[in-house]
Amino acid sequence: EADRALLESEWDDDGLAPAEPALPVLAVIGRPNVGKSTLVNRILGRREAVVEDTPGVTRDRVSYPAEWSGTDFTLVDTGGWEVDVAGIESKVASQAEVAISLADAVVFVVDAQVGATASDERVVELLRRSGKPVILCANKVDGPSGEADAAYLWSLGLGEPMPVSALHGRGLGEMLDAVLDVLPEHSAHGELLPEGPRRVALVGRPNVGKSSLLNKLAGAERVVVDEVAGTTRDPVDELVEIKGMPYWFVDTAGIRRRVHQTSGADFYASLRTQAAIEKAEVAVVLVDASVPLTEQDTRVITQVVDAGRALVIAYNKWDLMDEDRRPFLEREIEKDLVQVTWAPRVNVSARTGWHTDKLVRALETSLESWDTRIPTGRLNGFLGELVAAHPHPLRGGKQPRILFATQASTRPPRFVVFATGFIEAGYRRFIERRLREEFGFEGSPIRISVRVRE
Numbered sequence: 001e002a003d004r005a006l007l008e009s010e011w012d013d014d015g016l017a018p019a020e021p022a023l024p025v026l027a028v029i030g031r032p033n034v035g036k037s038t039l040v041n042r043i044l045g046r047r048e049a050v051v052e053d054t055p056g057v058t059r060d061r062v063s064y065p066a067e068w069s070g071t072d073f074t075l076v077d078t079g080g081w082e083v084d085v086a087g088i089e090s091k092v093a094s095q096a097e098v099a100i101s102l103a104d105a106v107v108f109v110v111d112a113q114v115g116a117t118a119s120d121e122r123v124v125e126l127l128r129r130s131g132k133p134v135i136l137c138a139n140k141v142d143g144p145s146g147e148a149d150a151a152y153l154w155s156l157g158l159g160e161p162m163p164v165s166a167l168h169g170r171g172l173g174e175m176l177d178a179v180l181d182v183l184p185e186h187s188a189h190g191e192l193l194p195e196g197p198r199r200v201a202l203v204g205r206p207n208v209g210k211s212s213l214l215n216k217l218a219g220a221e222r223v224v225v226d227e228v229a230g231t232t233r234d235p236v237d238e239l240v241e242i243k244g245m246p247y248w249f250v251d252t253a254g255i256r257r258r259v260h261q262t263s264g265a266d267f268y269a270s271l272r273t274q275a276a277i278e279k280a281e282v283a284v285v286l287v288d289a290s291v292p293l294t295e296q297d298t299r300v301i302t303q304v305v306d307a308g309r310a311l312v313i314a315y316n317k318w319d320l321m322d323e324d325r326r327p328f329l330e331r332e333i334e335k336d337l338v339q340v341t342w343a344p345r346v347n348v349s350a351r352t353g354w355h356t357d358k359l360v361r362a363l364e365t366s367l368e369s370w371d372t373r374i375p376t377g378r379l380n381g382f383l384g385e386l387v388a389a390h391p392h393p394l395r396g397g398k399q400p401r402i403l404f405a406t407q408a409s410t411r412p413p414r415f416v417v418f419a420t421g422f423i424e425a426g427y428r429r430f431i432e433r434r435l436r437e438e439f440g441f442e443g444s445p446i447r448i449s450v451r452v453r454e
């Protein structure tokens with residue numbers, strides 16, 4: 001009881017909490033074939049074993065939520081984004097440069113069996129200039145006899161090489177402990193303040209109509225040039241007034257400037273999207289309604305949900321829609337978005353401006369949900385009735401009981417449920433579904449974590 005009183009007094013302030021601070025970003029970089037992907041999979045594999053999470057999460061993307069020793073971070077994987085063979089050296093370097101610039105700390109992977117190459121030396125130069133903390137991973141040290149190979153890498157001047165076998169997991173724990181020692185608690189990117197105009201990221205794959213929509217929104221209304229008191233202006237952001245309300249559209253420079261179709265362009269676009277999402281409070285994911293949803297669209301939606309930002313999904317180019325196709329399309333959309341049925345969906349046309357007013361209302365709704373706090377008394381009244389009517393199923397003669405819940409934070413709403421035992425995934429989803437039925441949260445991801453009490 002004393003515990004509960006303490007928790008309530010700690011958490012029950014009704015003010016706005018700062019947005020979920022961006023998790024620190026760890027980038028894994030290195031030449032092709034040094035074992036980056038193997039390493040990343042091994043780090044994530046650990047996580048998968050302990051956390052059961054949203055099913056159907058796409059793997060093929062640039063960053064992943066990761067965890068080590070109770071510390072959450074974002075892992076940027078450059079392994080899947082191999083450059084083509086021509087001019088490989090400079091491309092490795094420029095790809096590494098982008099990853100380094102986004103990261104708070106870097107794991108630089110070198111193949112200890114091969115030793116340091118000229119290309120490795122070039123990356124070392126970039127790392128030195130960046131001033132970011134670096135952990136040197138001497139990979140492919142599969143047994144004690146390989147330790148000597150690792151020692152040679154002292155010559156890179158990056159401090160102690162950590163001997164690792166990504167393949168077998170050898171030395172991984174020591175390396176990750178060293179990473180945690182240098183990783184800051186929060187990312188230096190995307191510090192969010194609860195004041196000032198709301199921050200909107202307009203994201204989606206190339207050619208879905210982002211810049212057209214931005215022009216429509218900014219053009220139809222007055223573009224505010226002077227600064228709003230108390231806000232700092234990033235030159236890549238744009239302040240747009242819609243129906244008398246100012247909004248920051250973040251990284252409009254990235255929307256207005258067309259990315260050249262060079263090797264690795266997807267990689268840069270994906271990193272940029274990630275950065276914009278983290279900087280924003282709400283993301284509008286624009287998709288092209290005239291073609292079927294792609295992997296890349298789903299990936300962007302997943303990025304928003306993982307970052308804990310409010311979400312609106314906009315189906316653009318609706319003016320191209322054939323009336324005959326509509327019923328078919330509605331069914332298809334429902335199937336595609338089954339993971340995010342809670343997100344408002346708006347059909348729009350950036351070309352004609354049709355339904356942009358609806359889009360703005362959806363933005364407001366999602367942000368409101370994102371800010372929502374359920375008082376502890378109401379939450380427990382609801383939960384008490386729910387678990388009395390639908391108790392957790394009996395497992396091996398045991399039945400975990402739910403004791404108490406509280407909302408630990410807003411932006412996004414995060415709940416902590418105290419229980420007498422492990423709550424299985426199906427039951428967690430059941431609680432989430434009912435929470436949404438009862439309290440709404442339209443347009444906001446919600447987080448539920450369970451703490452086991454004796």
Ligand code: GDP
Pocket residue numbers: 030031032033034035036037038039079080139140141142164165166167168
């Ligand atoms: P990436 O291109 O840097 O992402 O490298 P990959 O992860 O694709 O690995 C390249 C090759 O090295 C693959 O054949 C891996 O199986 C192998 N490899 C990766 N890590 C190790 C390791 O720790 N020991 C050994 N012996 N091979 C490894």
Ligand code: GDP
Pocket residue numbers: 204205206207208209210211212213255316317318319320348349350351352
């Ligand atoms: P971005 O790459 O996401 O910024 O996409 P753009 O705004 O550059 O649009 C890509 C193409 O789609 C351009 O040719 C636009 O004119 C077209 N487009 C954008 N929005 C619409 C729309 O609502 N309807 C139609 N028919 N075409 C659109």
